[in-house]
Amino acid sequence: MENFEYFAPQNVKEACALLSKYPEEAKVIAGGQSLLIILKQGLISPAFLIDIKGIKDLDYIRYDDKDGLRIGALTTHRTLETSSVVRRKFFMLAEMEHRLASIQIRNWGTLGGNLCHGDPASDLAPPLIAVGAGVKLIGPVGERVVKVEEFFKDYYETVLSSDEILTEIHIPVSPQGGGIYLKMGIRETDMALAGVATFLVLDKKSHTICEDIRIVMGSVGSTPLRSIQAEEALKGQKIEDRLIGKAAQIASEDSQPISDIHASEEYKREMVKVLVKRGVEEAMTRAVAASH
Numbered sequence: 552m553e554n555f556e557y558f559a560p561q562n563v564k565e566a567c568a569l570l571s572k573y574p575e576e577a578k579v580i581a582g583g584q585s586l587l588i589i590l591k592q593g594l595i596s597p598a599f600l601i602d603i604k605g606i607k608d609l610d611y612i613r614y615d616d617k618d619g620l621r622i623g624a625l626t627t628h629r630t631l632e633t634s635s636v637v638r639r640k641f642f643m644l645a646e647m648e649h650r651l652a653s654i655q656i657r658n659w660g661t662l663g664g665n666l667c668h669g670d671p672a673s674d675l676a677p678p679l680i681a682v683g684a685g686v687k688l689i690g691p692v693g694e695r696v697v698k699v700e701e702f703f704k705d706y707y708e709t710v711l712s713s714d715e716i717l718t719e720i721h722i723p724v725s726p727q728g729g730g731i732y733l734k735m736g737i738r739e740t741d742m743a744l745a746g747v748a749t750f751l752v753l754d755k756k757s758h759t760i761c762e763d764i765r766i767v768m769g770s771v772g773s774t775p776l777r778s779i780q781a782e783e784a785l786k787g788q789k790i791e792d793r794l795i796g797k798a799a800q801i802a803s804e805d806s807q808p809i810s811d812i813h814a815s816e817e818y819k820r821e822m823v824k825v826l827v828k829r830g831v832e833e834a835m836t837r838a839v840a841a842s843h
Contacts, residue, residue, distance in 0.1 A: 553596040559605055563689055566603050566716055571691045573599045574713040580604070581625055581664035584656050609663070609718055614640060620722040624663025628675075632657060641722060643730035643748070647678050650739050663717045666699070669707040670742075672770040676703070677748035678732045680775055681765040684722045690715040703774035726763065728752035729837025733830050734769070735822045737813065743770040744814050745822040747802070749830035753790075753838045761785045764834075766798070766827060771819055772807035780805060781827065790835050799827040 560566040570577055577599035580586050589595055603609070609625040614636045622631065631637055632648035651657060651674045665675045666686065679699045686702055688695050691714055699720075702709050711717060734746035746769035754760040764785050768776045781802040788794055808819035 552590045553593075555597055556599045557602065558599065559602045562606055562608065563603075563716060563718060566601055566606065567689060567691050567714060569599070569601050570714040570716070577601050579667070579716060581667075582627070582660040583664075584652075584660040585664065585668040585670065603716065604661075612636065616724065619724045622662060622720040622722075624717050624719060625661050626663075628652075628657035628660050628662065628665070629654065631662060641682060641725075641730075643678050643682070643732055643750070647674055647732040647748075650734070651675070652740055662720060666702065666720075667709060667711060667717055669703055669705075669709045671703070671706060671772060671774055672742040672746075673775070674732065674734060674743060674746060674769065676775045677746055677767040677769040678730070679720065679722070680767045680777065681730060681732075681748040681750040682722050682725055683765075684720055686717050687719040687721065688712075688715045689718050694718075696721070700775075700777065706773045725750070726752045727838075727841050728763070729834040729839070729841055731830055731833045731837065733826045733833075735826065745769070745771050745806075745808070745819050745826060747823065747826040747830050749827070749834040751831065751834035751838050753835070753842060755842070758839050758842050759789050761788055761790055764831075766802055766830070768802065768806050768823055770808075771823055776806065778802035778805040778827075785831070790831070795828055795831045798831060799824045802827045 558569050578597040579601050581604055609623040611623040612634050613621045628648050632645050638645045684699045685696050728751050730750035732748040734743035736743050748767045750765045752763040754762045764782050766778045766781050781798040784798045803820045803824040806823045808816045810816045
């Protein structure tokens with residue numbers, strides 16, 4: 552790695568001031584699980600490294616029945632995985648974490664760092680989009696809230712300005728439903744070749760009609776992708792095999808994978824089809840269980 556000057560601000564205000572002073576020359580490091588790799592590879596060579604890991608005010612999980620779940624950006628993957636309130640209220644997130652990399656990485660890597668890295672293969676982003684999450688961004692002139700769905704712009708590129716810091720993830724209270732994140736990788740804990748998060752809400756009377764659904768695909772485009780057309784094919788309909796198969800086919804066509812050393816475009820599209828089918832079926836089963 553090239554030489555750099557190291558800063559360890561004690562609060563968000565100090566960190567933002569440093570970013571404002573060195574907007575094009577500085578990089579923020581939290582857990583460093585992604586940043587250190589690209590530093591060692593020489594892909595970037597910042598003159599200044601701003602380490603925010605010590606800002607304790609950004610490490611928390613809070614839940615309120617009216618407001619929903621708020622998670623500090625420096626919360627680790629392992630903390631999310633083992634949180635009792637997350638397991639009760641947003642089980643899909645805790646379940647997803649169990650297969651995210653190794654336990655050593657989950658013990659140190661942060662949720663905010665994961666999102667800001669902007670990797671389209673992130674396991675975290677699709678489930679957050681599926682439950683309607685947003686992120687709080689703070690800069691020198693104030694704060695703004697952006698939906699996670701709108702946070703990503705392209706490969707490893709987000710809407711985060713050079714002088715802003717992501718400080719919080721907010722998940723609003725969701726309607727009672729069922730959610731699941733499924734992925735296909737070389738190994739269970741590898742980055743996904745294709746991943747799909749599904750969150751489904753059934754009608755309160757018969758528990759067979761799809762009242763609402765979100766289908767979010769990861770690692771098959773330059774950003775996480777929602778298949779709006781697949782969702783529309785299921786909304787207001789009685790969930791049955793024929794419709795699930797139709798939605799899976801639509802999602803496969805909506806995906807935008809590219810061939811690489813791991814798998815071909817055709818294989819990834821087929822995986823999307825399989826994962827959407829399994830995801831809708833399991834999300835429905837969980838939605839039914841949640842209604843009783």
